[in-house]
Amino acid sequence: MNITKFDSSYTPQLKHLLGIDKTSQLDLEFIISKSLEWFDKNKNIPKKFDVLRGKTQINLFFEPSTRTQSSFELAGKRLGADVINMSLKQSSVTKGETLIDTAVTLNAMKPDLLIVRHHSAGAAELLSQKVDCSVINAGDGSHEHPTQAILDTLTILHHKKRIEGLKIAICGDILHSRVARSNLLMLSMLGANINLVAPTTLLPMNIDKFKVNIYNDMREGIKNVDVIMMLRLQNERMLSSYIPSAREYFRYYGLDEEKLSIAKSDAIVMHPGPMNRGVEIDTSVADNVQSVIKDQVEMGVAARMAILEILSMR
Known part of the structure; x- marks a missing residue:
């Protein structure tokens, strides 16, 4: 589109x-x-x-x-x-x-x-x-969360002028995220190529039915993508431990400047909020020029x- x-x-x-x-x-x-x-x-x-x-x-x-x-x-x-x-x-x-x-x-x-x-x-x-x-x-x-997917699509359109053909990585707690589901449905419908990036414990069991690429390695999942959409850990929906610790999670799945450099140089960074700084996203990334979180x-x-x-x- x-x-x-x-x-x-x-x-x-x-x-x-x-x-x-x-x-x-x-x-x-x-x-x-x-x-x-x-x-x-x-x-x-x-x-x-x-x-x-x-x-x-x-x-x-x-x-x-x-x-x-x-x-x-x-x-x-x-x-x-x-x-x-x-x-x-x-x-x-x-x-x-x-x-x-x-x-x-x-x-x-x-x-x-x-x-x-x-x-x-x-x-x-x-x-x-x-x-x-x-x-x-x-x-x-x-x-x-349909209105979130619509506003996210608008934000991407505003910055990238298209949806079709874009490589978009959705990273984090996919399992508990209504934002991930709505965005996956909408962006796929409009022709985007979707990477889902998460540890196995935070991926839905039936995710194979969607036409998406699944990555447990974040660096592989965000390589050369146009858009990185970070998701927070939804602890209020977790009935058991899905990750070893917040610190360990950030090490492997938190977006910092080093990981961001693996994406395209003009990649935009998104987050539906609220952000857990230092858990799924580093402050240096959340507030830098590639972040479009305020635009969302x-x-x-x-x-x-x-x-x-x-x-x-x-």
């Missing part, structure tokens, strides 16, 4: 955004096109629009979040929506209410958009079956503005 103007006559077929695997390539490319438009508009002042005026957006987060929740809140407010943030502590789930009961209660309030993050895979899809409004999956367990945050707002706008069209 290259950066092109999308056919303005196309009408997206989306009611929800539940996962990359449930979204057509045409709809994803339309989202990307719209996101690039919002990225350009966000460079100018004013940054307030009337696209969602009169619409209500509820951000329902059952897991801690800084980047994603703030990004959705800012996106909704820039588009003129009334935004309500609900965390686990504010919900009746802490009192024993089921997810379905929560959905029924929220549906009675007649929101237009519901953004959901939950620790269980499939939670967003379950909610989408119980409410009348559009549901956006902001991360469901280790399953998917900026692209996240544009991507979520586009998604909110598109889902409000129906």
Whole structure:
């Protein structure tokens, strides 16, 4: 995929955004096109629009979040929506209410958009079956994080001007990462060549079904790649020890300047956050000129503005 103007006559077929695997390539490319438009508009002042005026957006987060929740809140407010943030502590789930009961209660309030993050895979899809409004999956367990994959694709497009044919290494805790799964699905769909780099203990058992290259040696996995996407160790999802120690992990799988030199000289470094400096990435790499981590945050707002706008069209 290259950066092109999308056919303005196309009408997206989306009611929800539940996962990359449930979204057509045409709809994803339309989202990307719209996101690039919002990225350009966000460079100018004013940054307030009337696209969602009169619409209500509820951000329902059952897991801690800084980047994603703030990004959705800012996106909704820039588009003129009334935004309500609900965390686990504010919900009746802490009192024993089921997810379905929560959905029924929220549906009675007649929101237009519901953004959901939950620790269980499939939670967003379950909610989408119980409410009348559009549901956006902001991360469901280790399953998917579609908006992260979209903003990552946008960031790569911005810097590399294409996706097709690029060599992209996704490194780290693949097993527990919803970001890895969504990016793998999306970037492969758009023609990228994907290397997955991780110790055997942090690779899913069924990874062979994907058309990817698997590396246990990081130096081999990032050799001559265009993009390096680092992932954090998700200790909160680990029920047992998957690595000897953080220090040992950094020695073999942490991205430092020496390992970065093995990639292409113009390779970009990405990370979905939050970063564990000194574990999966060295500070000297996270903050150097090849790092586009801050750009990912900026692209996240544009991507979520586009998604909110598109889902409000129906």
